[in-house]
Amino acid sequence: MIEIKNLTKVYPRGKKKALDGVNIAIPNGIFGLIGRNGAGKTTLMRIVATVMDQTDGVIFIDGVDLKKCKSDFRKSLGYLPQSTKLMPRLNIVEFLDYICVMRGIKDKAKRRELIASIIETVGLVGEEKKQLGKYSGGMLRRAGIAQAMIGDPKTLIIDEPTTGLDPEERIYFLNLLSRIAQDRTIIFSTHIISDIELLCKNICILELGQVKYLGDKENFINVLEGRMFEHEGTSDDEAKLRQSAVVTSVSYVEGVAHIKYVADAPVLETSRPTEPSLEDAYINALGGVKR
Amino acid sequence: MLKKSFKSSLYVIPAALAVILFSTYLWSPSWLIAPPPYTGFVFQLESALAVLLIAFYSFILTNKYEIELGLVNGYGTLKLALIKALPVFVCSAAVTLAAILAYRYEPFDTGAISNIRIPIYVPDDYRIYMLISAFVTVIFFSSLYFLIRVILRNCFLPIIPDLLIVTVFGGLNEKILKGIADIRMCLLDPFITSYFVGNAVPNEIANKYPEMNLLRNAWTFNRLFFLTLSVAFLAATIVLLRREKLHRGFGE
Ligand SMILES: Nc1ncnc2c1ncn2[C@@H]1O[C@H](COP(=O)(O)OP(=O)(O)OP(=O)(O)O)[C@@H](O)[C@H]1O
Numbered sequence: 330m331i332e333i334k335n336l337t338k339v340y341p342r343g344k345k346k347a348l349d350g351v352n353i354a355i356p357n358g359i360f361g362l363i364g365r366n367g368a369g370k371t372t373l374m375r376i377v378a379t380v381m382d383q384t385d386g387v388i389f390i391d392g393v394d395l396k397k398c399k400s401d402f403r404k405s406l407g408y409l410p411q412s413t414k415l416m417p418r419l420n421i422v423e424f425l426d427y428i429c430v431m432r433g434i435k436d437k438a439k440r441r442e443l444i445a446s447i448i449e450t451v452g453l454v455g456e457e458k459k460q461l462g463k464y465s466g467g468m469l470r471r472a473g474i475a476q477a478m479i480g481d482p483k484t485l486i487i488d489e490p491t492t493g494l495d496p497e498e499r500i501y502f503l504n505l506l507s508r509i510a511q512d513r514t515i516i517f518s519t520h521i522i523s524d525i526e527l528l529c530k531n532i533c534i535l536e537l538g539q540v541k542y543l544g545d546k547e548n549f550i551n552v553l554e555g556r557m558f559e560h561e562g563t564s565d566d567e568a569k570l571r572q573s574a575v576v577t578s579v580s581y582v583e584g585v586a587h588i589k590y591v592a593d594a595p596v597l598e599t600s601r602p603t604e605p606s607l608e609d610a611y612i613n614a615l616g617g618v619k620r
Numbered sequence: 621m622l623k624k625s626f627k628s629s630l631y632v633i634p635a636a637l638a639v640i641l642f643s644t645y646l647w648s649p650s651w652l653i654a655p656p657p658y659t660g661f662v663f664q665l666e667s668a669l670a671v672l673l674i675a676f677y678s679f680i681l682t683n684k685y686e687i688e689l690g691l692v693n694g695y696g697t698l699k700l701a702l703i704k705a706l707p708v709f710v711c712s713a714a715v716t717l718a719a720i721l722a723y724r725y726e727p728f729d730t731g732a733i734s735n736i737r738i739p740i741y742v743p744d745d746y747r748i749y750m751l752i753s754a755f756v757t758v759i760f761f762s763s764l765y766f767l768i769r770v771i772l773r774n775c776f777l778p779i780i781p782d783l784l785i786v787t788v789f790g791g792l793n794e795k796i797l798k799g800i801a802d803i804r805m806c807l808l809d810p811f812i813t814s815y816f817v818g819n820a821v822p823n824e825i826a827n828k829y830p831e832m833n834l835l836r837n838a839w840t841f842n843r844l845f846f847l848t849l850s851v852a853f854l855a856a857t858i859v860l861l862r863r864e865k866l867h868r869g870f871g872e
């Protein structure tokens with residue numbers, strides 16, 4: 330159980346707060362962190378991963394202040410940073426060996442065995458000779474996960490693993506995550522809503538360093554039950570709806586505006602009630618479409 | 621991990637050798653073993669090494685990503701930096717040692733160096749002096765590089781102060797030798813060995829030349845001064861690296 334209390338981060342030369350009084354309790358299982366670019370996801374994850382200090386606030390790991398159990402926590406932590414450069418001149422075996430040594434796995438035979446099994450798990454068999462610099466984005470992400478899994482950590486922190494992957498690779502990657510999720514806590518960040526749909530039970534929405542929603546994925550949608558409407562009309566209707574409701578999506582098909590919005594009662598007469606999606610809930614939490 | 625790091629740093633040996641040979645050739649112009657006009661070989665060796673080393677460091681030092689992984693996987697920033705820098709240092713030290721051992725000083729013909737105003741005294745055990753000297757010079761330039769690198773969190777900018785010092789003092793060095801600049805400036809000259817070790821001068825010779833008398837303890841003081849500076853720079857670097865926060869932007 331990871332409890333984040335009142336976490337605040339101001340970067341040395343940054344003016345605004347990258348995190349502003351964040352309170353989150355992260356239970357076991359896969360926990361999804363969603364937010365736009367610059368919301369503070371990476372900042373939060375780096376602080377929890379102990380690679381950076383917070384300006385204010387406390388993090389408790391099973392009730393113990395993280396600052397007091399830093400080295401113990403690191404031993405039970407796997408971390409995949411957002412940047413995917415890894416070490417371009419090493420191949421996957423050398424790279425994982427390097428991490429194994431860092432992890433304190435001294436026995437050579439054991440390392441070889443462990444590395445082979447992890448390469449198998451992440452589906453990189455046959456790519457052992459290639460330098461990481463020549464890997465594709467998807468392969469790099471797999472190599473990153475492989476690295477994070479060494480030492481069988483109880484907690485995995487994975488920063489935006491699905492960004493820039495093709496749909497097939499993305500699904501593969503999400504499956505991989507759910508496969509390795511047993512008995513682990515995985516914190517993973519994304520700005521793709523459907524990642525969450527497939528994977529997580531609990532989610533947190535960050536916006537400008539603040540928590541916009543925290544809790545169960547189902548509840549998140551259920552709040553909109555009976556308050557979600559769709560409307561077909563003109564751009565005048567769109568303007569009207571934007572003023573008096575929270576618009577979650579607008580699309581024009583052959584000159585007709587298809588608008589979905591959240592309101593306590595239908596704003597325009599011809600609007601029909603509709604089922605809310607996770608995407609609608611997300612946009613609603615962020616205050617509706619801006620553009 | 622150190623072993624792996626050594627293996628991947630081996631390229632430093634031929635690279636350093638090539639640069640030293642080339643710069644000595646430019647200076648003399650003749651190859652290593654031949655006697656240069658004065659002990660410019662040492663100056664050339666030290667400045668070439670200093671510049672070369674920092675260039676190597678700037679490419680090999682740990683990147684931000686590696687430090688993030690390192691921290692989580694149980695290695696501090698300091699330890700990672702050491703693992704990366706040490707092999708480069710050792711490899712280039714080996715080349716320096718070889719170059720100094722191969723170097724043979726031959727007393728020069730005074731006619732050929734008429735523009736040199738400082739009497740140069742080369743003791744019999746000149747190799748030891750050269751070694752100590754080169755070591756201090758290289759440590760000085762490296763430590764300065766490291767400190768600025770850690771403060772600025774940038775690999776290339778810290779080369780500038782180092783190059784600046786090499787340029788400024790390379791010029792000063794020559795001016796002192798030719799008698800244009802005050803000889804007392806040599807106390808602050810990182811390349812003091814170019815006009816060699818005054819304190820090894822026997823009394824009879826020293827008494828004959830006032831400049832030589834001035835230079836007598838200069839070498840020792842100068843080397844101690846630079847060594848102290850280097851130790852201070854290194855200590856400051858270590859303190860900063862141990863705080864582990866510096867990983868942010870380190871290596872970018
Ligand atoms: N090293 C830094 N120095 C100063 N400000 C920073 C630094 N890193 C991030 N920030 C700022 O902190 C805020 C949060 O950034 P963060 O990287 O945590 O966002 P993010 O949610 O991970 O975004 P993305 O989806 O683009 O990865 C942003 O406003 C960003 O500009």
Ligand SMILES: [Mg+2]
Binds near residue numbers: 370372411488489
């Ligand atoms: Mg990020």
